[in-house]
Amino acid sequence: MPWSTGTVGTSAGLPGGIEAQVDPAWQPWLDLLDVALEESSSRAWDSVVTVRAERPDDAPMLHGAVLRIDGQRAKRLVRRLSDVAGVRGGNDVDPSAAIRAAISRDDRALAEMAERCDASIDAFAIVAQVAAMPLLMAAALTLEPSAASAWQRGYCPVCGAWPSLAEVRGIERERRLRCGCCSTDWPLPLLHCAFCDELDHGKLGSLQPEGDEQLRRVETCETCHGYLKAMTTYTALSIRTLVLLDLTTIPLDLVAQDRRYARPARPGWAPAIEVAS
Ligand SMILES: [Zn+2]
Ligand SMILES: [Zn+2]
Numbered sequence: 587m588p589w590s591t592g593t594v595g596t597s598a599g600l601p602g603g604i605e606a607q608v609d610p611a612w613q614p615w616l617d618l619l620d621v622a623l624e625e626s627s628s629r630a631w632d633s634v635v636t637v638r639a640e641r642p643d644d645a646p647m648l649h650g651a652v653l654r655i656d657g658q659r660a661k662r663l664v665r666r667l668s669d670v671a672g673v674r675g676g677n678d679v680d681p682s683a684a685i686r687a688a689i690s691r692d693d694r695a696l697a698e699m700a701e702r703c704d705a706s707i708d709a710f711a712i713v714a715q716v717a718a719m720p721l722l723m724a725a726a727l728t729l730e731p732s733a734a735s736a737w738q739r740g741y742c743p744v745c746g747a748w749p750s751l752a753e754v755r756g757i758e759r760e761r762r763l764r765c766g767c768c769s770t771d772w773p774l775p776l777l778h779c780a781f782c783d784e785l786d787h788g789k790l791g792s793l794q795p796e797g798d799e800q801l802r803r804v805e806t807c808e809t810c811h812g813y814l815k816a817m818t819t820y821t822a823l824s825i826r827t828l829v830l831l832d833l834t835t836i837p838l839d840l841v842a843q844d845r846r847y848a849r850p851a852r853p854g855w856a857p858a859i860e861v862a863s
Contacts, residue, residue, distance in 0.1 A: 608830065608833045608834055609833070609836065612833045612836075614670070614671065615712070615833070616829070616830075616833070617670050618667055618670055618671060618712065618713070618716045619716060619719075619826065619829055620826075621663070621666055621667055621670060621716070622663075622667070622716045622717070622719040622720055623719075623825070623826060625663055625720045626719060626720035626723050626724065628720075630656050630659050631655070631656075631659075631720040631721050631723070631724040632724050632727075632728065633653050633654045633655055633721060633724055633725060633728075634653075634654040635648075635651055635652070635653050635654075635725050635728050635729065636651060636652040637650065637651045637729070638650030638651060644739065644855065645746075645855060645857065646741065646742060646743055646744055646745055646746035646854075646855050646857050647729045647743060647744050648689065648725065648729075648744060648745050648746070648857040648859055649746070649855070649857035649858060649859070650857070650858060650859070651725075651857070651859050651860070652859070652860045652861075652862060653721060653725060653859060653860070653861050653862070654861075654862050654863070655681075655682065655685070655721060655861060655862070655863050656863065657681065657682065657863030660681035660682065660685065660717070660721075660863065661681045663681070663717055663720070664676055664679050664681045664684060664713065664714075664717050665677055667713045667716055667717055668703075668713055671709055671712060671713050672709070673703065673705040673709050673710055673713050674703060674704060674705065675702070675703025675704055675705065676703065676713070678702070678703055679699060679703060680699075681717065681863075682861040682862065682863050683695065683699065683861075684696075684699060684713070684714040684717060685714065685717055685718045685721060685861050686859060686860065686861040687699065687714060688711070688714035688715045688717065688718040689718050689721075689722065689745060689857065689859055689861075690856055690857060690858055690859055691746075691853040691856040692856075693711075696710060696711050696714055699714075715767070718767070719767065719768075721861075722744070722745055722767050722768035722769075723768055723769050723825070725744065725745075725768065726744045726745070726765075726768040726769060726770045729744055735772065735773065737772045738774065738778075739774075739783075739855075740763070740774060740778075740779065740780030740781055740782075740783065740854065741780075741853075741854025741855050742763075742765035742767065742768060742770050742772070742854065743770060743772050744765065744768050744770045745765060745767050745768045745770070745857065746853065746854045746855035746856060746857045747765050747766070747767040747768070747853070747854055748780065748781070748849065748850060748853070748854045749763035749764055749765060749766075749780055749814060750764060750765065750766030750828065750829075750832050751763075751764050751766075751814070751815050751816065751817055751828060751831065751832055752764070752774075752780070752805065752814050752815070752816040752817070753771070753816070753817055753818075753819045753822070753823060754816055754817065754818045754819070755818075755819050755820070755821070755822070756819075756820060756821070759818075760773060761773065761774055761775065761776045761816070762774075762822070763780060763814075764822075764823065764828055766825070766828060766829060766832065769825040769828070771822055777790055779805075779807040779809065779810060779812060780812070780814055781807065781810050781812035781814075781850050782807060782809050782810035782812065784807050784809040784810065786809075789807060789808040789809050790805070790806070790807055790808075791805075791806045791807075791808065792804060792805050792806060792816075793806060793838075793841060793842060793845070795838070800818060801817065801818045802815065802816065802817050802818070802835060802838065803815075803816050803838075804816070804838050804841065804842045804847070806842065806845075806847050807847075810850070811846060811847050811848060812847065812848065812849065812850055813839075813842040813847035813848070813849065815832070815835055815838050815839070817831055817835075
């Protein structure tokens with residue numbers, strides 16, 4: 587198919603007909619998310635967060651933090667998520683260790699825990715990642731997201747994750763990056779690659795579905811070959827809508843990947859944290 591990458595304002599077209607349905611293969615992921623969101627509606631996760639006063643300028647707020655959790659509640663959550671995900675041995679997992687490893691993106695620790703409960707690393711990592719969400723969302727609220735407004739980096743100012751989407755929000759069409767782990771949103775100018783900080787507009791482009799140009803597109807960078815999906819929104823998306831939108835626009839990921847753009851394999855900024863119960 588004759589594709590060409592446009593620069594901002596002269597975007598190449600994508601074929602129309604982007605599907606707006608969640609592939610049934612992703613339903614288990616939504617089921618896990620719903621368990622986490624139900625859990626996060628409880629105030630039990632309004633944990634005591636002790637942040638480190640001194641940290642590097644480029645470190646997210648949670649770097650060096652100590653987060654306190656209700657150990658019994660966390661254990662029940664990990665067990666329930668393991669059941670939904672079909673991960674055996676969820677009973678034997680130390681919830682504090684699993685949540686810490688997920689937030690610190692400690693792949694080695696996650697792999698060791700997965701092996702101990704005879705689960706695949708991917709399945710276990712998803713359980714740990716979703717189990718960390720109620721704590722991360724509570725911590726993000728505690729840490730005053732308004733402090734994120736001065737943040738000019740591509741990864742989340744609270745937890746260091748890469749954005750799952752960019753929102754082009756409101757009549758001002760402000761670009762707000764959204765974290766799919768803790769729900770934080772923060773601004774980054776349109777002509778600023780979230781992954782490598784490229785600012786040269788000649789290197790930054792976009793791919794847009796025909797007929798849908800105003801609503802969604804893929805932002806691309808020729809310097810790092812990264813891509814980020816961008817959606818037009820009126821107000822900030824809830825985390826569930828954010829995840830749903832991410833899943834229903836997988837055809838955009840496929841087009842970007844077909845063009846050899848990729849999401850970075852390395853984490854944005856992996857914060858060292860302590861989880862205590
Ligand atoms: Zn985050
Ligand atoms: Zn880049």
